[in-house]
Amino acid sequence: MENELQLDKVSLKIGNKRILEDISFLIEEDKIYGLLGRNGAGKTSLLSILATFRKATSGSATMNNQDIYENAAYLERVIFIRDVKMDEWQVGKRVKNWLKENSRFRPQYDEEYALELLKKFKIDVKEKVYELSRGKQSALHVVLGLSVRAPITIFDEAYLGMDAPAREIFYEEVLKDYMEYPRTFILSTHLISEMESMFEEVLIIDDGKVIIHDSAEALREKGLSITGATAKVESFVKDKKVLKEQVLGGTKRVMIYGDLNEDERGKASLDELELGPITLQELFIHLTKGEEQ
Numbered sequence: 001m002e003n004e005l006q007l008d009k010v011s012l013k014i015g016n017k018r019i020l021e022d023i024s025f026l027i028e029e030d031k032i033y034g035l036l037g038r039n040g041a042g043k044t045s046l047l048s049i050l051a052t053f054r055k056a057t058s059g060s061a062t063m064n065n066q067d068i069y070e071n072a073a074y075l076e077r078v079i080f081i082r083d084v085k086m087d088e089w090q091v092g093k094r095v096k097n098w099l100k101e102n103s104r105f106r107p108q109y110d111e112e113y114a115l116e117l118l119k120k121f122k123i124d125v126k127e128k129v130y131e132l133s134r135g136k137q138s139a140l141h142v143v144l145g146l147s148v149r150a151p152i153t154i155f156d157e158a159y160l161g162m163d164a165p166a167r168e169i170f171y172e173e174v175l176k177d178y179m180e181y182p183r184t185f186i187l188s189t190h191l192i193s194e195m196e197s198m199f200e201e202v203l204i205i206d207d208g209k210v211i212i213h214d215s216a217e218a219l220r221e222k223g224l225s226i227t228g229a230t231a232k233v234e235s236f237v238k239d240k241k242v243l244k245e246q247v248l249g250g251t252k253r254v255m256i257y258g259d260l261n262e263d264e265r266g267k268a269s270l271d272e273l274e275l276g277p278i279t280l281q282e283l284f285i286h287l288t289k290g291e292e293q
């Protein structure tokens with residue numbers, strides 16, 4: 001596939017600090033990835049490697065077997081949008097010129113779409129960038145990220161400062177434009193419940209390591225709550241990865257992460273255990289709880 005990104009045993013050290021360790025995964029073409037991790041887990045560092053802002057200390061990051069670092073053809077294919085303070089020369093520009101400058105080497109840039117998005121976010125093209133509120137500056141970055149239609153589009157908590165209606169427009173536009181112009185999106189977020197329905201694939205990193213890489217559908221099937229008589233629930237989950245337990249009188253509710261085969265589902269039914277889904281947010285919280293557990 002033309003736009004598949006392969007990471008193989010990627011590690012990153014800054015000084016003596018280990019930031020990422022032994023990260024391997026394949027980013028398939030034209031899928032929407034959610035990248036989740038707690039503060040300091042290494043999301044921005046990982047995305048910076050994918051955007052070639054940083055070079056891995058060891059391991060490889062390739063597209064079509066070519067190293068992506070300092071690779072001009074790759075640079076044209078990737079855009080990295082994140083909340084960073086803009087340089088003075090940038091904020092002094094009017095919105096329209098800012099977009100023109102920043103989309104200069106972007107072959108798929110669609111100005112008409114950019115203008116349409118600006119209207120949706122209620123950003124006046126004639127305003128100077130520094131005159132925009134923080135949320136609108138974020139929205140302007142989102143406009144750029146969407147309208148350049150880069151085959152690999154990375155949004156690193158791009159919604160920061162944007163209010164709920166603006167975030168809703170962002171999510172809707174990602175999905176709408178993705179349907180019309182399929183491409184790879186990698187979205188890092190802490191707003192899991194707001195965004196989880198967008199993800200086809202989910203990557204969870206914790207302390208610099210990938211702990212989960214699965215399809216959103218598989219994750220929904222693997223995260224389960226089991227409720228029933230305490231003794232029966234305990235016996236049922238004894239070989240399972242238990243994320244959380246709650247006792248309510250003689251009843252116990254346990255959250256697990258793992259596959260249940262047909263026999264186990266049959267047993268659950270015989271034991272009158274109730275199986276229910278858990279949300280990606282709950283799964284994330286309990287899988288990344290670490291030592292506080």
Ligand SMILES: Nc1ncnc2c1ncn2[C@@H]1O[C@H](COP(=O)(O)OP(=O)(O)OP(=O)(O)O)[C@@H](O)[C@H]1O
Nearest residue numbers: 014015017019037038039040041042043044045046
């Ligand atoms: N330039 C740097 N020098 C030293 N340490 C760094 C540097 N950049 C990042 N780190 C460290 O790397 C770790 C991962 O940081 P990173 O910004 O990638 O996390 P994150 O998952 O994006 O966090 P957040 O959700 O808070 O944005 C943190 O411990 C951070 O302190």
